[in-house]
Ligand SMILES: Cc1cc2nc3c(=O)[nH]c(=O)nc-3n(C[C@H](O)[C@H](O)[C@H](O)COP(=O)(O)OP(=O)(O)OC[C@H]3O[C@@H](n4cnc5c(N)ncnc54)[C@H](O)[C@@H]3O)c2cc1C
């Protein structure tokens with residue numbers, strides 16, 4: 153089994169910031185095989201299309217997956233109104249996740265805004281070998297810093313307005329510094345302009361970098377070809393791959409930025 | 410259990426439900442949920458003469474009770490389809506409809522003649538795509554172009570030929586008759602309706618291609634109407650589709666005149682939709698004491 157569909161009960165619901173929620177779903181079959189960087193595809197009741205949300209925590213013993221999402225439109229609004237005990241119609245786990253580098257001494261996890269949640273399973277894997285750089289617009293959006301620390305990651309918090317955190321500005325400033333000190337791998341998720349800047353920096357410095365991309369989806373499993381992402385091979389040949397099946401995680405050099 | 414088997418222009422289906430072209434790829438992804446042998450048939454992603462890369466993203470937009478897509482016939486080309494996908498599909502104990510398209514009648518005919526040499530069960534010719542020799546208007550929007558492309562494909566193959574009609578026309582029955590006259594064995598309908606959505610904050614269309622095809626529950630009544638009108642105008646069988654999400658929706662298309670039913674967008678909402686719909690149809694027939702699903706085809710009693 154690669155993925156499964158079910159109506160999974162919500163074991164825990166938490167509001168963790170303004171319009172941002174954390175849910176824990178009981179789905180033992182999916183939790184048993186889920187990997188960092190994969191996502192779940194959730195149907196808000198009454199809608200026609202599912203919503204892709206990254207996996208933010210995998211607990212194989214408890215048989216649960218955690219997701220963290222921001223209310224963006226009608227679908228995420230409807231999901232945010234569900235309560236503990238309600239069920240979420242979910243296909244999980246989907247997609248091709250991050251490469252886990254057993255050999256890496258120092259890994260940097262770069263998360264921007266609602267791109268921070270998928271960094272948690274990576275922090276769980278790398279523990280003290282990881283530094284998590286998180287970027288947010290301002291204090292009210294800041295999430296998951298203590299979760300990252302509890303998993304052993306060193307955290308560097310950046311806000312665009314400097315309202316909180318060690319860095320006023322973008323994630324690339326501390327990333328540049330860390331790269332000079334030595335980084336074996338970067339994993340990133342966040343808004344496109346951030347990913348572009350992170351990818352460019354890593355490619356220039358020769359640091360392996362993987363990015364998790366977003367695209368509008370229908371099937372979520374690779375059948376409809378809806379979620380196209382333009383990529384290129386090493387010899388420069390361009391072709392569309394699909395975020396739901398080939399991704400959401402791609403190597404930085406693979407993506408046509 | 411009621412008798413769910415149907416026959417469309419000589420081809421036997423164990424049940425009337427077929428995932429529609431473009432939503433089901435070549436079946437591999439949905440096989441993770443259920444065996445493909447549970448399906449009456451599978452209509453494969455539209456295949457053209459050469460590889461096509463498709464349109465840039467976003468290709469998907471949600472709409473009230475439906476969705477738009479502008480995938481744009483992304484496919485690996487007929488040779489790759491025949492070599493890499495078809496042999497696997499033909500082992501699945503279900504009817505395979507190879508959906509084909511092309512920019513010219515010659516391209517469609519070439520694709521059909523390559524399929525003629527395979528064991529594929531049916532060819533479904535999509536005439537909704539732009540005809541480059543006629544300024545880009547879809548083959549399916551003019552009787553002449555629809556007739557021409559049907560005739561060209563008919564000459565290229567002896568396989569059962571299903572012509573898939575576009576609903577973006579003034580008179581669907583005229584097109585249907587033109588296609589029937591050129592030797593189509595069956596019709597399938599409806600393809601998507603052209604639509605558009607705009608993000609009012611950015612003032613940009615949601616789709617990178619600006620416009621796209623509307624499918625899903627929103628188009629069900631259009632499909633019912635067009636199938637009913639067409640069933641009354643031609644004598645070849647119809648494979649119906651458009652917005653089917655439940656067994657009763659499928660029954661409705663069959664009462665309008667369809668001999669089998671394809672399921673598109675519903676597969677996205679519920680990956681089990683095709684097999685659930687088969688179950689729901691069976692339950693409906695049982696509850697209403699109908700022995701065979703064939704008894705309901707065209708059974709609407711209009712006022
Ligand atoms: C692989 C992947 C992982 C994601 N992980 C997370 C996460 O962990 N937390 C989180 O808060 N968000 C995540 N997102 C973004 C999330 O899917 C969208 O915010 C959500 O779909 C918006 O739905 P809506 O109904 O609220 O918005 P609407 O604007 O009403 O949605 C309309 C349609 O557009 C689609 N859509 C809108 N925005 C996006 C987007 N950014 N990406 C993809 N589809 C979109 C919706 O799915 C829906 O089909 C992820 C997206 C992808 C592709």
Ligand SMILES: Cc1cc2nc3c(=O)[nH]c(=O)nc-3n(C[C@H](O)[C@H](O)[C@H](O)COP(=O)(O)O)c2cc1C
Pocket residue numbers: 370376378429430431432454455456478480482508535573599600601623624625626628650651652653671672673674675
């Ligand atoms: C994502 C997507 C891709 C499609 N691709 C094709 C295609 O390649 N060829 C074709 O004939 N129809 C294609 N269609 C149309 C469907 O086969 C079907 O006619 C239409 O979606 C109406 O059915 P529905 O309302 O059940 O989705 C596509 C539809 C969707 C949603």
Ligand code: FES
Pocket residue numbers: 368369370371372373374375376377378379394395396397
């Ligand atoms: S959403 Fe269907 S292929 Fe990715």
